[in-house]
Amino acid sequence: MDLPPISVIGAGIAGLACASFLEQNQLPVQIFERRAQAATRGGIGLLLLKNGIDILDKLGLKEQVSQAGCQIHSFNQYDNKGNTLFKNLIQDCIAIDRVSLLRALQSTIGKSQLHYNTSLERIEFSESNPVVITKKNETWPSSFVIGADGRGSRTRNLLYRDHNLIKTEESEIVGKVNHPEVFDRIGQNFCKILDPEGGVALGLLPLRGGDIIWYLQYSVDKFPNLYTADDSTLFREIENLIGDWSFPVNVMKEIIEPSDCFHWRVELLNKPLQQYGTNTVALIGDAAHPLLTFSSQGANSALVDAYELSKLIIKNQELGKPLNSISEELTQIREPQIQKYRDSEKQLLNMFLQPYSQKTGTVPFSK
Numbered sequence: 001m002d003l004p005p006i007s008v009i010g011a012g013i014a015g016l017a018c019a020s021f022l023e024q025n026q027l028p029v030q031i032f033e034r035r036a037q038a039a040t041r042g043g044i045g046l047l048l049l050k051n052g053i054d055i056l057d058k059l060g061l062k063e064q065v066s067q068a069g070c071q072i073h074s075f076n077q078y079d080n081k082g083n084t085l086f087k088n089l090i091q092d093c094i095a096i097d098r099v100s101l102l103r104a105l106q107s108t109i110g111k112s113q114l115h116y117n118t119s120l121e122r123i124e125f126s127e128s129n130p131v132v133i134t135k136k137n138e139t140w141p142s143s144f145v146i147g148a149d150g151r152g153s154r155t156r157n158l159l160y161r162d163h164n165l166i167k168t169e170e171s172e173i174v175g176k177v178n179h180p181e182v183f184d185r186i187g188q189n190f191c192k193i194l195d196p197e198g199g200v201a202l203g204l205l206p207l208r209g210g211d212i213i214w215y216l217q218y219s220v221d222k223f224p225n226l227y228t229a230d231d232s233t234l235f236r237e238i239e240n241l242i243g244d245w246s247f248p249v250n251v252m253k254e255i256i257e258p259s260d261c262f263h264w265r266v267e268l269l270n271k272p273l274q275q276y277g278t279n280t281v282a283l284i285g286d287a288a289h290p291l292l293t294f295s296s297q298g299a300n301s302a303l304v305d306a307y308e309l310s311k312l313i314i315k316n317q318e319l320g321k322p323l324n325s326i327s328e329e330l331t332q333i334r335e336p337q338i339q340k341y342r343d344s345e346k347q348l349l350n351m352f353l354q355p356y357s358q359k360t361g362t363v364p365f366s367k
């Protein structure tokens with residue numbers, strides 16, 4: 001008798017990449033996504049680093065992603081008066097907006113497998129096989145469930161009730177703007193502008209055709225009014241913080257469009273998971289290990305998780321072995337590396353919170 005498909009919860013970076021690897025190996029998958037349709041939100045971008053780019057290469061997407069994004073050549077740090085603090089050449093780094101990356105991943109998957117507007121409600125276990133129950137009360141028998149439903153993962157919440165998300169010391173406001181003058185000025189460089197007092201930084205990432213991703217990182221403890229700002233006060237609070245910053249123009253006036261930005265109140269797990277799942281459910285990406293943004297490893301490690309999990313599933317299926325130990329195997333493969341990212345992020349966060357004179361220049365991501 002044919003096994004039911006593998007169910008993937010979440011058509012984000014980890015879920016789409018994992019489903020794509022499984023499909024390439026003729027394993028039946030079904031993907032359930034809470035969003036009403038394919039990704040459209042434009043304002044968020046990220047850096048693809050070597051580990052993530054290598055996985056996209058395995059999916060045949062390296063060229064497509066390189067075309068859609070911008071190769072970054074250098075990381076340049078400035079103070080808020082425009083003085084150069086630090087420059088460092090970097091390799092294997094592409095700035096890309098989230099939608100372009102999701103579109104590339106989506107293009108590798110059969111449309112009939114993707115179910116939008118379909119949220120996971122709970123998972124039931126019948127004769128050891130899991131059944132996905134959606135919010136619309138549909139039931140989807142599955143041979144295995146992959147929880148790739150992001151930072152606030154419902155899959156994780158169903159498995160681990162003593163794990164919850166807690167506020168962190170840093171949050172971000174992220175947006176996208178088209179500004180050819182600033183775009184030309186920053187070139188193919190990742191620019192970061194720092195308040196020498198610490199606790200505030202503005203990142204600028206060039207995309208294509210004059211598009212720039214900007215993100216304002218700030219200390220939640222130092223700037224509680226910004227953290228609690230609503231749509232009517234956000235602009236004023238940002239202005240209080242960086243209204244007179246002068247690189248590369250007055251960034252506040254020229255770049256920041258509060259009507260089209262996303263206030264990301266970053267949260268982390270109260271403690272790391274001991275294991276990324278159980279014998280019938282595995283967790284990948286932010287669902288398994290939400291990270292801060294400092295290492296730029298959120299999206300990249302989601303891609304690596306997707307690859308490693310699919311490799312384990314494919315190997316076990318080829319050997320005719322049950323999948324009940326793969327969450328444990330996945331944890332053994334991935335958790336040591338993820339712990340390194342957590343450690344390096346903690347260091348980068350501490351540096352960010354301190355005055356600049358106490359810092360040594362460093363490229364702000366982990367490999």
Ligand SMILES: Cc1cc2nc3c(=O)[nH]c(=O)nc-3n(C[C@H](O)[C@H](O)[C@H](O)COP(=O)(O)OP(=O)(O)OC[C@H]3O[C@@H](n4cnc5c(N)ncnc54)[C@H](O)[C@@H]3O)c2cc1C
Binds near residue numbers: 119287296
């Ligand atoms: C809005 C947003 C902005 C971000 N901005 C940045 C940034 O600027 N820089 C950076 O480095 N990282 C950023 N990140 C983090 C980075 O994108 C993540 O680390 C990376 O996307 C992790 O991939 P993932 O597949 O695990 O989770 P995600 O990409 O978050 O995907 C999870 C998917 O699951 C879906 N989902 C959630 N719950 C359910 C459910 N119950 N049923 C079905 N589907 C569900 C979601 O709609 C989503 O499509 C951002 C994340 C988000 C969500």
